[in-house]
Amino acid sequence: MATGRNAEKRGGGTAHGRNRLLRLAHGHGMALSAACGLSVAAALCGLVPFWGVYEILQATTDGDGPSDPHAVLGWAAAVAAALIGRHLCAALSTGLAHRVGFDILHAVRAALIAKTQRLPLGFFLDRPVGRLSHVFQEQVEILELFFSHQLPDMVAALMAPLLCLTLMALIDWRLAVAALGILPLAWAGNAWMMRGHGPRIGAYFGLIRTINAEAVQFIQGMELVRSFTVRGGAGGGLGGRLVDAIEAFRRFALEWQTRWLPGWSLYAVGAGTAPLFVAPLGLWLHGRGELEAPAFLAALLLSGLLGPPLQKVTIYGELYQRVRKAEEAISAILDAPEPPVAVSGSEPVREGRAFAVAFDAVSFDHGGKPALREVSFTAPAGGITALVGPSGAGKSTAAHLVGRFWDVGEGAIRIGGADIRTIPPERLKAMVSFVFQDSTLFNGSVLDNLRMGRPDADRETVAAAARAARCHDLIAALPEGYDTPVGEGGARFSGGERQRIAIARAILKDAPILILDEPTAFADAENEALIQEALSGLMAGRTAIVIAHRLDSVRHADRIVVMEDGRVAAAGRHDDLMAACPLYRDLTDRQAEVLRWRLPGTQSDVRSGFEQEA
Numbered sequence: 001m002a003t004g005r006n007a008e009k010r011g012g013g014t015a016h017g018r019n020r021l022l023r024l025a026h027g028h029g030m031a032l033s034a035a036c037g038l039s040v041a042a043a044l045c046g047l048v049p050f051w052g053v054y055e056i057l058q059a060t061t062d063g064d065g066p067s068d069p070h071a072v073l074g075w076a077a078a079v080a081a082a083l084i085g086r087h088l089c090a091a092l093s094t095g096l097a098h099r100v101g102f103d104i105l106h107a108v109r110a111a112l113i114a115k116t117q118r119l120p121l122g123f124f125l126d127r128p129v130g131r132l133s134h135v136f137q138e139q140v141e142i143l144e145l146f147f148s149h150q151l152p153d154m155v156a157a158l159m160a161p162l163l164c165l166t167l168m169a170l171i172d173w174r175l176a177v178a179a180l181g182i183l184p185l186a187w188a189g190n191a192w193m194m195r196g197h198g199p200r201i202g203a204y205f206g207l208i209r210t211i212n213a214e215a216v217q218f219i220q221g222m223e224l225v226r227s228f229t230v231r232g233g234a235g236g237g238l239g240g241r242l243v244d245a246i247e248a249f250r251r252f253a254l255e256w257q258t259r260w261l262p263g264w265s266l267y268a269v270g271a272g273t274a275p276l277f278v279a280p281l282g283l284w285l286h287g288r289g290e291l292e293a294p295a296f297l298a299a300l301l302l303s304g305l306l307g308p309p310l311q312k313v314t315i316y317g318e319l320y321q322r323v324r325k326a327e328e329a330i331s332a333i334l335d336a337p338e339p340p341v342a343v344s345g346s347e348p349v350r351e352g353r354a355f356a357v358a359f360d361a362v363s364f365d366h367g368g369k370p371a372l373r374e375v376s377f378t379a380p381a382g383g384i385t386a387l388v389g390p391s392g393a394g395k396s397t398a399a400h401l402v403g404r405f406w407d408v409g410e411g412a413i414r415i416g417g418a419d420i421r422t423i424p425p426e427r428l429k430a431m432v433s434f435v436f437q438d439s440t441l442f443n444g445s446v447l448d449n450l451r452m453g454r455p456d457a458d459r460e461t462v463a464a465a466a467r468a469a470r471c472h473d474l475i476a477a478l479p480e481g482y483d484t485p486v487g488e489g490g491a492r493f494s495g496g497e498r499q500r501i502a503i504a505r506a507i508l509k510d511a512p513i514l515i516l517d518e519p520t521a522f523a524d525a526e527n528e529a530l531i532q533e534a535l536s537g538l539m540a541g542r543t544a545i546v547i548a549h550r551l552d553s554v555r556h557a558d559r560i561v562v563m564e565d566g567r568v569a570a571a572g573r574h575d576d577l578m579a580a581c582p583l584y585r586d587l588t589d590r591q592a593e594v595l596r597w598r599l600p601g602t603q604s605d606v607r608s609g610f611e612q613e614a
């Protein structure tokens with residue numbers, strides 16, 4: 001059975017990522033420990049004034065005056081130092097933790113970027129952009145927030161109640177025990193609040209991912225949205241889905257808050273009511289002469305300090321669950337299986353200017369749905385091979401497999417005799433160039449975009465490639481020439497102009513194999529002629545696989561492979577196929593019909609196509 005993308009699931013998993021938080025912290029252990037220690041020190045300093053006041057009261061209410069004036073002064077100084085020390089420690093802790101947080105933020109983003117360059121391109125075709133950008137942005141920031149803020153605060157919030165109880169026990173252990181009376185109520189509130197919390201956090205992130213994915217589609221499809229404003233039309237659909245996603249999130253958040261509130265209220269009341277347990281016992285002990293007034297007062301004040309850190313502990317516990325989910329999403333990318341490189345099993349690549357590309361009984365499924373079945377054909381070295389066939393026949397899938405967007409399920413694709421799975425990914429990347437129907441340009445100058453093909457190319461070489469791709473004049477006429485910014489996604493250029501720049505990029509890259517996916521699909525007549533000229537320059541001496549819907553553009557190809565339903569129906573030259581392949585004849589007839597219906601002047605006549613000398 002062809003396995004295709006299913007193999008990805010088997011090889012994946014997040015086993016390596018289980019302790020990723022710990023691994024991320026590794027190397028920052030000293031700084032993180034210092035940040036947490038300083039945070040605890042700040043909490044301790046916050047308690048010193050209470051203890052100091054207690055000591056001072058003890059010393060001054062004993063008799064006619066302070067029994068030990070030096071001790072009183074000493075405690076006053078300690079209180080003052082603690083007030084300053086508390087803020088100093090907190091500031092140092094924050095500073096240290098932020099350094100670690102931003103280091104980790106940087107390291108995770110760098111790891112994600114490096115990983116995404118090693119992942120097969122199919123990984124990105126299979127996932128919505130919004131979902132991936134949510135991981136790169138928000139979820140990485142959740143980790144940064146955790147290390148910068150939450151971890152030191154959480155440690156301090158856990159330690160503060162223990163310190164409080166210790167001081168109370170030093171005053172009178174019975175009062176400390178009484179303060180523990182808050183625990184049953186707080187525990188019950190916490191348990192109530194946390195019911196079903198794990199799945200809800202998962203649902204929370206799921207809804208945010210949906211909003212991101214819909215927002216990206218909505219903005220990218222704005223032209224469509226504006227053109228179809230009719231109620232229930234495609235535009236209404238895109239906008240409507242985003243509105244629905246936002247509304248679903250609002251409903252979810254409100255429902256979650258409603259469920260969470262009673263438990264939280266119970267917990268907050270429970271955690272904050274220690275004085276109610278301490279006061280009656282203290283009064284009773286004081287009445288029996290077993291507890292002095294200053295000690296009673298200090299214990300009462302200390303018990304009042306138990307509530308806020310305990311409330312923080314719960315909030316941080318909830319935030320920690322979000323951190324775990326974010327870490328899981330990041331790990332799912334970092335631990336995703338990379339295309340394996342087999343070390344043996346085929347001939348080595350036979351060096352040469354051009355390489356033949358051979359499909360050998362290739363089968364492939366898209367997530368269980370068969371897309372290619374035992375496809376075999378050879379694209380001859382240095383020649384043009386056209387893939388034609390009805391929509392959904394598997395042409396794009398076959399072309400993508402040459403670049404290992406996904407790995408074949410069964411069979412093999414060979415370049416120059418070598419199974420592409422044995423070719424190191426960097427080498428394969430250098431061997432194959434793609435030009436798609438609608439090429440993307442990246443924010444940056446025209447020069448930056450062209451140099452993606454060859455980063456070390458000098459300006460003269462870049463200009464020569466642009467001349468060959470018929471876009472030099474267009475670029476030279478721009479206000480800053482080759483240094484002109486292209487605008488977001490190349491917005492400054494028409495579709496046809498973008499295609500010619502993409503072709504110049506491919507000329508610079510100088511890969512021996514070209515995959516062209518209908519590169520003239522969206523061009524007007526004038527641009528189409530220019531793109532054809534540019535492509536002729538690009539294809540010279542290279543092995544080209546061209547996906548073509550318009551058969552007239554490839555009638556001169558060296559080989560035409562007719563695909564139907566994931567299989568090769570026939571292969572040969574135009575004349576042979578016209579004689580022997582009814583499907584090809586039918587496709588050609590239908591196209592001729594379309595050309596007859598074309599409005600006069602809107603499109604070029606049947607073109608010369610990719611000429612054989614190309």
Ligand SMILES: Nc1ncnc2c1ncn2[C@@H]1O[C@H](COP(=O)(O)OP(=O)(O)OP(=O)(O)O)[C@@H](O)[C@H]1O
Pocket residue numbers: 125126366367369370371389390391392393394395396397398
């Ligand atoms: N990323 C994908 N995920 C799931 N199914 C896919 C994916 N890409 C293609 N398919 C399915 O695989 C089959 C072959 O699609 P493919 O795009 O390769 O055909 P095609 O001949 O290039 O079609 P077209 O001419 O319309 O572009 C179709 O049934 C299609 O729905």
